[in-house]
């Protein structure tokens with residue numbers, strides 16, 4: 145099987161875009177699924193997290209779109225709001241040379257009315273959670289008779305989360321003649337049952353780990369007791385020169401407490417847990433992605449769907465009682481062919497958890513020995529991870545709805561108007577109604593001032609450091 149994009153029947157526009165994004169080779173799931181989808185066939189695609197499943201279904205969708213009409217052609221269902229946002233982001237990236245393409249996320253936690261009016265104006269692709277999608281169907285605020293492709297992304301997780309009935313209702317409401325694709329990291333029997341009801345002659349593509357380069361994750365274990373945990377964490381952060389780290393705790397109380405402890409010690413840390421409002425979560429995730437926060441502390445549920453490609457360190461501050469959760473957590477590092485690092489803390493009493501993990505992964509965790517000489521000056525060390533974040537995030541009160549594009553923000557900050565160097569500007573994220581731009585800490589004040597004094601697209605927007 146050839147693994148370059150050029151071997152696919154994709155338009156030159158899409159081939160240019162993937163090249164611009166730096167995608168050199170097709171991932172195995174892409175190489176096998178894209179030709180099937182381009183032929184219009186139904187598909188069950190199974191491959192592990194991080195293997196490029198989004199582009200595997202997004203590219204065929206984009207290939208088949210007709211931008212002349214503003215009608216809904218493709219529906220993608222995802223288990224959470226964060227995953228919807230992520231999938232929509234990847235589709236928009238791949239569609240950057242499809243001017244006028246409208247991709248709408250339809251998830252809970254966002255005003256229903258606003259979604260309904262965007263749907264009324266017309267969109268080409270909807271990325272939705274099953275619950276909210278069903279609400280729109282019930283209230284007749286979405287019309288699906290033009291849909292030709294439906295994708296269930298993370299089908300296994302949606303079923304785990306109890307969306308089975310909602311999904312059935314949605315699939316039943318769609319036109320009979322359509323393409324149906326299921327994507328999933330695992331293949332439980334429930335998917336097979338659903339396939340029999342809702343697919344026709346589905347082609348099944350399974351990429352087992354042997355075919356793919358196994359993720360390269362160094363897995364370390366540090367034995368420590370509750371009373372020495374914080375001290376050991378700081379030692380660890382001080383001794384591993386990573387750009388960013390994700391720390392998992394089992395409970396939100398631990399997340400809050402640890403965040404407080406680290407922040408009070410001057411560490412650039414923030415957290416993600418179930419008590420935060422959606423806009424607060426979006427904000428934290430944006431700041432973590434653009435390197436304004438170096439350390440993110442999270443519970444499993446809150447971290448669901450975090451996709452930070454360059455996550456180079458995952459710390460299990462507490463081991464979970466289910467070994468599968470361990471695998472899921474450490475799977476956030478070592479992506480895209482890079483070596484990842486996962487470090488777990490455990491106390492002597494937790495030996496059974498360690499045994500269960502080693503049994504499930506089939507390998508022994510490497511014991512990390514803490515150098516006693518480090519005890520003395522942990523507090524005084526010039527810490528690689530404990531140093532401040534390099535970037536600060538500016539929030540701008542305009543987004544996609546205001547037709548703000550990354551180039552507009554870049555333009556407002558650089559050149560005569562802004563006076564900043566392009567090198568001081570980091571990631572720019574455009575959301576529906578606001579945008580985030582990362583700038584070097586040293587110039588952040590000047591950047592905010594020039595944004596507040598200047599205009600973007602001829603309009604004034606409010607900018608502030610968050």
Ligand code: ADP
Pocket residue numbers: 166167168169170171174191192193194195196197198199234451453480
């Ligand atoms: P999955 O859905 O299988 O978990 P994603 O679709 O989220 O995986 O992709 C993981 C990452 O890999 C994303 O950052 C995506 O942009 C990137 N990616 C996708 N396809 C390729 C490719 N062919 N080459 C390099 N990177 C890719």
Ligand code: MG
Pocket residue numbers: 194197198297298
């Ligand atoms: Mg995915």
